[in-house]
Amino acid sequence: MNKALLLFSGGLDSILAYYILKNAGIDEIKTVFYETPFFPSDKPRLYAEKNNIKLIVKRIFTDYKKMLLNPRYGYGKHLNPCIDCHALMINKTIEIAKAENIEIVTTGEVLGQRPMSQNRGAFNAMNKMITDPKMILRPLCALLSEETDMEKRGIVDREKLLGLNGRSRKRQIELAKKMKIMDYPNPAGGCLLTHKEYSDKVKLLIEREMLNSRNVELIKYGRVCFLKKGFTVIARDDKCNEKLMKIAKGSRYHIRHEKGPIGIICGKIEKDEYNVFIQKMKKHSKSKEKDNEIIQL
Numbered sequence: 564m565n566k567a568l569l570l571f572s573g574g575l576d577s578i579l580a581y582y583i584l585k586n587a588g589i590d591e592i593k594t595v596f597y598e599t600p601f602f603p604s605d606k607p608r609l610y611a612e613k614n615n616i617k618l619i620v621k622r623i624f625t626d627y628k629k630m631l632l633n634p635r636y637g638y639g640k641h642l643n644p645c646i647d648c649h650a651l652m653i654n655k656t657i658e659i660a661k662a663e664n665i666e667i668v669t670t671g672e673v674l675g676q677r678p679m680s681q682n683r684g685a686f687n688a689m690n691k692m693i694t695d696p697k698m699i700l701r702p703l704c705a706l707l708s709e710e711t712d713m714e715k716r717g718i719v720d721r722e723k724l725l726g727l728n729g730r731s732r733k734r735q736i737e738l739a740k741k742m743k744i745m746d747y748p749n750p751a752g753g754c755l756l757t758h759k760e761y762s763d764k765v766k767l768l769i770e771r772e773m774l775n776s777r778n779v780e781l782i783k784y785g786r787v788c789f790l791k792k793g794f795t796v797i798a799r800d801d802k803c804n805e806k807l808m809k810i811a812k813g814s815r816y817h818i819r820h821e822k823g824p825i826g827i828i829c830g831k832i833e834k835d836e837y838n839v840f841i842q843k844m845k846k847h848s849k850s851k852e853k854d855n856e857i858i859q860l
Contacts, residue, residue: 600783
């Protein structure tokens with residue numbers, strides 16, 4: 564039985580890769596998604612379910628953090644270490660594949676689609692970090708590269724693979740229609756590290772040696788103010804309140820009459836910084852009570 568392990572992102576390319584592999588003679592395809600706070604699993608889970616694809620989700624923040632702090636090939640426009648990120652996830656997929664006697668590790672990458680991570684130079688750079696490049700198959704652009712060993716041995720039918728190139732999604736959309744794939748997301752980058760505002764906050768966490776999975780979640784929800792040795796977060800709305808209540812333990816503040824935002828203090832805070840935080844909490848409170856005391860939850 565021919566088996567493959569697909570690195571799945573939830574986007575149209577990875578959905579197409581799954582079905583193209585099936586058409587190319589792969590009997591069993593497992594899929595895996597590596598979750599970090601920068602790229603949550605909501606979308607991959609949703610579109611795997613919609614397309615009847617069984618998905619394994621693994622959290623890798625510890626290894627990702629180590630790579631993020633010192634990427635071999637640096638960052639993109641913001642704090643996105645795309646080449647190192649792809650290599651890390653491919654290596655983790657190779658580990659799983661070898662443990663389960665799976666010969667093929669595959670992705671939905673398309674040559675020329677993304678400026679930093681999906682071009683010939685990036686693929687060559689990744690190969691220098693990938694533990695076993697011979698296991699890698701990119702079915703959407705395989706015809707633009709030399710025939711792999713798995714194709715030569717007939718494990719995969721090369722004639723059923725594609726030679727997609729460039730940023731246009733026209734061909735992918737045509738293929739989706741032909742394959743009757745109806746449920747897929749609009750093209751969009753899923754990684755928060757490609758966004759300037761969020762990346763700038765993460766940089767400030769790194770400067771304060773406060774980069775951990777809890778803090779990179781907290782800075783997503785509300786008004787964030789960085790201090791000398793810490794930071795505060797004040798929720799913008801009820802949704803942010805709910806998120807902060809779930810994430811934060813200790814150092815949570817609220818108006819006594821509960822008609823305002825949740826506030827969070829992280830790290831060390833000086834007296835004058837604390838006073839400013841309390842005044843901001845009161846400013847954003849909806850409470851009309853005279854006693855709008857801030858209490859710690």
